[in-house]
Amino acid sequence: METEYLLDEEFGERLLISVKADKSELGSNIRAAKAILCSYNEVSIRINSHTYAFGHKNPEYTICEELGDRKGVMSERGITAGFKSAKKQGCKIVVIDLDEHVLHLDTFELSKYISRRKADFTSNMITDCYVVFYGKAVRVNARYQTRKEIESKLETLRP
DSSP states (O other), X not given: OOXXXXXXXXXXXXXXXXXXXXXXXXXXXXXXXXXHHHHOTTOOEEEOOOOOOTTOOOOSEEETTEEEEEEOOSSTTHHHHHHHHHHHTTXXXXXXXXXXXXXXXXXXXXXXXXXXXXXXXXXXXXXXXXXXXXXXXXXXXXXXXXXXXXHHHHHTTOO
């Protein structure tokens, strides 16, 4: 069964939105997706259809043909739970959405928690992590970047 997608007016085929996407999170999913697309011209994103299976939360995105999920964390401490949840969903990409609940960017704490997920990256369970803040996004990867390098990259998100 093929799902129908709507083309985004601004990004066209780079942002496809399933007509069966989760309406309760659609605004947040589109906002975070657009931040990624504005920051990375080579990226394409599909917002997936919502699965109604009991007890099953499906990944919200397909980013460059890999499953990904947006995690609207409440603080830096939510990174661990976000990664664990994304792995359970079969995601390869984690989108940390700070715009949802975080008002102040603490790059030291954020880089610390992302760096602690290094095993997820080195085992290839997670291939990429995007962090969204103030409508911008950066891509970080603890497999290839030190905590200091991740912190430096996160600093570029400051308004």
